[in-house]
Amino acid sequence: MTQNNDCATSGVQPVDERVARALADIRFKVVVMSGKGGVGKSTVAAYLALGLADKGYKVGLLDVDLHGPSIPRMLGLSSHAVVQEDEQRILPVVYNSNLRVISIESLMPNRESSVIWRGPLKIGVVKQFIGDVMWDHLDFLVIDSPPGTGDVPLTVAQTVEGAYALVVTTPQEIALADVRKSLDFCRQVELPVIGVVENMSGLVCPHCGKEVELFGQGGGEAMAKNLGLDILARLPIDPRIIQAADQGRPLKLMLDDTGSGPAYQQMVAGVLKRTAERR
Numbered sequence: 246m247t248q249n250n251d252c253a254t255s256g257v258q259p260v261d262e263r264v265a266r267a268l269a270d271i272r273f274k275v276v277v278m279s280g281k282g283g284v285g286k287s288t289v290a291a292y293l294a295l296g297l298a299d300k301g302y303k304v305g306l307l308d309v310d311l312h313g314p315s316i317p318r319m320l321g322l323s324s325h326a327v328v329q330e331d332e333q334r335i336l337p338v339v340y341n342s343n344l345r346v347i348s349i350e351s352l353m354p355n356r357e358s359s360v361i362w363r364g365p366l367k368i369g370v371v372k373q374f375i376g377d378v379m380w381d382h383l384d385f386l387v388i389d390s391p392p393g394t395g396d397v398p399l400t401v402a403q404t405v406e407g408a409y410a411l412v413v414t415t416p417q418e419i420a421l422a423d424v425r426k427s428l429d430f431c432r433q434v435e436l437p438v439i440g441v442v443e444n445m446s447g448l449v450c451p452h453c454g455k456e457v458e459l460f461g462q463g464g465g466e467a468m469a470k471n472l473g474l475d476i477l478a479r480l481p482i483d484p485r486i487i488q489a490a491d492q493g494r495p496l497k498l499m500l501d502d503t504g505s506g507p508a509y510q511q512m513v514a515g516v517l518k519r520t521a522e523r524r
């Protein structure tokens with residue numbers, strides 16, 4: 246990939262054609278968004294992709310969070326993407342037989358590189374990155390977009406045609422105010438919202454099993470209802486999730502009938518239902 250905005254419109258094929266070709270054989274594209282950072286957007290994107298793959302769907306996970314790509318760490322991916330020199334196409338990393346993953350971080354020489362691309366350059370890089378990845382047939386492409394409503398989320402929304410948005414929030418009031426901005430953004434760029442996931446929705450005490458409402462509860466639900474949207478799932482804080490992310494070994498939540506497992510399964514089922522309804 247060339248990190249030069251001019252190259253986004255030159256080279257082998259115009260970038261719009263490359264994007265169209267890269268996304269041609271993908272049934273559903275789901276952009277995971279949030280109004281603000283740190284609400285668990287990457288966690289939701291990763292477990293949604295893992296859950297769909299576990300159900301037998303062919304899934305791609307695309308991490309375009311230029312400034313904080315966390316998917317490779319969460320999934321324990323050390324191998325870099327393969328760039329096909331002849332065709333200038335990038336092959337995603339094979340995570341398992343149903344899941345392929347690519348992060349914009351995989352293209353950086355080392356994980357400590359900080360990305361300081363600005364405005365138009367960032368837009369060019371992201372657009373070109375989306376067009377350069379070579380997916381086989383996919384049932385779902387899950388996209389981890391940066392938080393907020395800035396240049397990159399806008400580029401993603403405008404580049405990935407026919408995508409749906411899944412909005413992640415926490416029950417905190419401030420996060421809810423931010424998520425309203427996200428929903429407004431989706432309306433403006435005509436990105437249909439298939440639902441809201443309320444993350445960090447309470448903590449199940451590992452000692453007494455009682456649920457502690459850390460940030461208040463049901464805020465996401467009330468907001469979603471107000472806006473005529475569905476809460477697909479309420480994911481509790483699960484300390485095992487943090488540990489698993491730090492170790493790069495995600496939990497097998499699809500097999501977990503206790504703890505937060507059922508809530509994640511509900512999220513995957515909700516996405517399957519909502520996308521099927523919109524075919």
Ligand SMILES: Nc1ncnc2c1ncn2[C@@H]1O[C@H](COP(=O)(O)OP(=O)(O)OP(=O)(O)O)[C@@H](O)[C@H]1O
Pocket residue numbers: 279281282283284285286287288289310313315391392444445480481482483484486487488490
């Ligand atoms: N339900 C949860 N239970 C416990 N820990 C969680 C949960 N959701 C997210 N986390 C933890 O919170 C931290 C932030 O999560 P994550 O990176 O997914 O957020 P993000 O919204 O993608 O952040 P960013 O804005 O930096 O991209 C991580 O350490 C993650 O492991």
